[in-house]
Amino acid sequence: MKYRLHSQVAIAISSLTFNGLACAATYSVTLLDTLSGTNSIAYGINSEGRIVGYSSPTEGSGTSHAAEWSASASHSLSLLESEYAFARGINNAGQVVGATSFQAVMWSGTTVTALTAPSGLGSRATAINDKGQIVGQSHSGGRLLHAIVWDGTSTTDLGTLGGEMSFATGINQMGLVVGAAQNRFGTFHATSWTGTTATDLGTLGGAVSYATGVNNDGNVVGYSATLSGSFHAVIWNGNVATDLGTLVGGDGSYAGAINNLGQVVGYSSKSGDITSHAVVWNGTVATDLNTFLEPELVSEGWVLDVANGINDSGSIVGSAYQVGTSNRKAFLLTLAPVPEPQTYGLMLAGLGLIAGVARRRSKHQ
Template identity: 30%
Template sequence: MRSTRTNVTILASILLMAGQAAGAPPAVADGCPATTDQWEVTDLGVTGYALDINDLGQIAGSSVSATGEQRATVWDGAQVIDLGSLGGGHASGNALDEDGNVVGNSYTATEKGHAFHWRAGTMTDLGIFGSIPTRVRDVGAGVIVGEYRHLLPNGTARYQAFRIENGVRTDLAAVSGSNAAAVNPARQIAGTQRLLEPPGPASQRAHRAFLWEDGVITELGTLGGQWSQAEAINGDGHIVGQSALGADGVLAGGYIWSAGEGMRRLPDAGGTAAPKAVNDDDVIVGTHTCTEAGTTAHAAVWTGPGAAPTLLPDPATGTATMANAVNAQGEITGWAEAPDGSRRALVWRPAPGSS
């Protein structure tokens, strides 16, 4: 679940400490962002990924078993729940909501890329829909969203965004290839359409982020380039993602979009912002790549749309990090790349005294 209602007391204190108010004009700083001391990092103790976190603090992701299989996993306090698989021994939990729904992907005994829905100990195979594997990306209030790929009569592949509610799958009326990245409790969906397969050079890309609501698709525009893509939506319908900055499509910036203010570029401190999630107080997480430090992306947080990025602290197990989701308490999930190339599941929590 990518959209949450934040505890105002916690986040208001963080905003004050950061010295930035949400909605202030974007500021660009010289040099790489500083590392914040307002969050503390915990390694979840497994090789794997932490991909989502709900308002209850439950985390969905994957962990690698002793036999080397990737297993769909939920962390619920001290309890670590292996969700199993669809028979193929390889699965990942991609998202979860507050109602006990977990969605992800799994191998079966004979095929890859089946979507699944897990609830109360039962994993249901959602299938592949087309002749090419399906991906489920998010679940909110029981609504599941994602995309599948299928072959056109000329043999090329295209993406098709879909939603599943009460067991009924509906393809979104998007054009020229589409995905559905996230859904909020109001059943609004953020996604991207006009996707090419294969993507092709940046100068040829023309995809657009969109908002789907009650069957109507609204394109969000761009930051001046010819493409944009959506990553997450919060409960107020605010969407974050990336957009091209120029006609060549190479340089990109992070954005937040709202119906009232349109698309606004996130401050990037002279680097590259890549937001992945936003909560209902517009606290945004993702990665920041500092041009002065090379090309390594680092987990970052923006405490509001006008706040400068700050880097989340590294664990002892790795320094190349990614932040994937943020919940109502300001808890953030992600992963770090260890020196041996493996990845470690992480959670960052507000530090004591920051509330």
């Protein structure tokens, strides 16, 4: 009896400790609706948890619908059944940007606004901040031309680093724009723009680099070639580049977004696996998001392969791939709630009472 009671106390305390630590780092995984198709990808998530991306009947079908998911419903933003459309960014006011066919657009509720590019070229929009400033690029004949900013009724061409082409992928609340631009040698380098002033962010020693996102502290993420020729996820603080590395055994990685807490998401290769794995970086520590997949999803062949967006609550979106099929689904990861300190106190007090009872019983035996 004495041994059993003491064992129960030890098990309860160790269970509390383990579960408490797990709560602080555990995600709940949800595969999102494909809107009657077989494929979907999520690109962005705002502070309210509204998610945007696209859904398509089959991978490579040539048609897709811009899509939005929320806690209560999912729906298509596209107006035409045959339309090729996608949504790439959403701000905290719920304004969504992307493109329909070759035209950049903004969705605000049920209103769709076409965003005109300079010289009447085609365009696509990739990000929007809370002030309604939108970034993207003009394009012609499938070639990306110049990074542009839409600000109300004005459109600004951001130019390049001396080469021909550039594109913009992110903008923060202060209007700092990031993307990539060609230099005079025709090589793409990660670039930030303040107004129309372009700054070359450099590389990790390799030839090329690309910026994909920026937070309100001005920290920029993306990916860069290294001296070995592989590509690694990178974070720039000013023009200082830090290699975020890979999962154990991986030779390549990519960073796609950063929140205002400095958490970075993307993907990494992994030793022995031909499929990339979605990753979150806290500092330079990479965590494979597949460690949070439920056994049923693993048994069905699902792999979280790309993380594309993260909000300040730590919720992450991206895409999951089902091995052995052509199916792909957008996913949402949300952090499990962490018990309040007073909850821990009450549980520990209860366990202390159990331990006291166990000690008194052992003395009488």
